Amino acid sequence: MNHNTKSFIGIELLYVIGIIAISFSSIFVRWSDADVAVIAMYRLYLTNLLLLPVAWKYRHVLFRLTARQWGWLAASGAMLALHFLLWMASLRLTTVASSTVILTLEPVMVMVGSYFLFRTRTNSVMLIGMGIAIAGSVVIGAGDFKLSGDALLGDLLSFxxxxxxxxxxxxxKKLMEKIDSFPYSFWVFAFAATFLAFYNVAQGNRFTGYEAKEWGIFLLLAIVPTLFGHYLFNWLLKYMNATAVSMSVLGEPVISSILAWVLLKEALTGYQLGAGLFILFGVWLFIRHGDRAKATKTLSAS
Incomplete structure (x- = not known):
């Protein structure tokens, strides 16, 4: 096994770790009684607090950014803050299965955007893998979709x-053509958390007075789905195309639904578990056959 093959297998392993990590996010949010905007804000601020020792290492490049890059970092942070705000709110109105299955539309959106922005082409094997994974995701959430009341609002928020x-x-993906993944993640998390802080002030949400359990949940969210999930996927954008990285959400309904079944006692049927295997197979097919050449090429040049 040559160096490039070993490196690619290492990337695949990190990718799987990231999927498992982000799948815990919905569970932690459901455990918390705090406002979702507060949860998201502390999740990101605590992540950057944990990253401060690493930030010292990058202190000479953290501020060497152009005005244009600062602007795009703020825009990326705003979109991340909006994602957390809307998606976490959806978990209060619908089930984990329904909310996470809607996230499977992300790679389709990213694939279309990547074609127009980066001219990234998608081959037939990638499309087949994506189709299998999305079909499996729909099966997982199909029995849980409701077209009325709070559940519909939750589904719309997730969308x-x-x-x-x-x-x-x-x-x-565009920014990290010029800057390293750490400065990108650090500043995006900082911008997103700050936008959420302003939102909390406007809504009159309290910043203190939470029980130790809540602070523990905030910390778990910072460590597990953010550091080992979002930050890891930001780093993988250096070695994989944006569509491939966004495919990670297709594995989330599988793990999240199993975790919700075990930890939250939400219903999970046998056919939903079977659909989960299809999702994982589709993700594997997409990554293994669609992105191997690009990852190997990038690693060879580094």
């Missing part, structure tokens, strides 16, 4: 949150 995160991913 618009998906649009926001797709824009966030596309901006990130």
């Amino acid at each position: 618009f949150g998906t649009v926001a995160v797709a824009i966030h991913v596309l901006i990130g």
Whole structure:
């Protein structure tokens, strides 16, 4: 096994770790009683607090950015903040399965955006893999979709949150052609958290007085789905195309639904578990056969 093959397998392993990590996000949010905007704000601020030792290493490049780059970092942060705000709110109105299955539209949105922005082409194997994964995701959430009341509002919030995160991913891919993944992630998280802080002030949400349990949940969200999820996927944008990275959300309904079944006692049927296997197969097909050449080429040049 040559160096490039080992490196690509390492990237695949990190990709799987990222999928598992982000799948815990919905569980932690459901455990918390705090306002979703407060949860998202502290999740991001605590992430950057944990990253401060690494920030010292990058101190000479953290501020070497152009005015245009600062503007796009703020835009990416705004989209990330909007995603967290809308998607976390959806979890209060609908089930984990319904909310996360709508996120599977993200790679489609990113694929279309990548074609127009970066001329990234999608081959037939990638499309087949994406189709299999999305079909499996629909099966997982189909029995749970409701077209009335709070559930419909929750589904709509999840949809618009998906649009926001797709824009966030596309901006990130463009920015990281010129800047490293750490300065990008650090400043995007800072901007997103600050936008959420202003929102909390406007809404009159309290910043203090939370029980130890809530602070523990905020910290878990910072460590598991943010550091080992979002930050990891931002780093992978250096080695994979934006559509491939966004495909990670197709694995989230599988893991999230299983976690919700175990930890939240939400219903999960046998056919939904079977659909989960189709999702994982579709994601594997997309990554293995659609992005191998690009990842190997990038690693060889680094």
